[in-house]
Amino acid sequence: MGVKQxxxxxxxxxxxxxxxxxxxxxxxxxxRTISVADPSDISTVRFVADDPEKTTNVLKSHGYSVKETEVIAVETPNHPGAFKRYLNP
Structure with a gap:
């Protein structure tokens, strides 16, 4: 499923x-999901929120520079090997 990050x-x-x-x-x-890359003095926070348009508007109104990217989201069962079923043709 495609979602906006x-x-x-x-x-x-x-x-x-x-x-x-x-x-x-x-x-x-x-x-809904979040990851933080911490390479130096500036961290990149990437997340998926329930309302991407509202999220972008709120962050911009607080002075943040925001980028939206279309990504694929997959929810998998919580056990080893579960992701494999999405990778096999």
Whole structure:
């Protein structure tokens, strides 16, 4: 299933990721998945939210630079080898 992934760059200092979460929580936006890449002074936060358009608008209104990317999302059972069924032709 195709979904929109939101990417935001934030300073790699305590509290910045919390600020992103608070902005979204105040607008009742649910984060479904999240990953954080921490290569240097700037971290890239990538997540899927339940309302990507609203999420983008909220983050931009708080001064964040936002990028949307179409990605594939797959929910798999929680056991070893479960993902393999999606890879076999």
């Amino acid at each position: 939101i990417s935001v760059s934030v300073e790699n200092i305590p509290g910045k990721l919390l600020s992103v979460g608070e902005c979204l929580g105040a607008e009742r936006i649910n984060i």
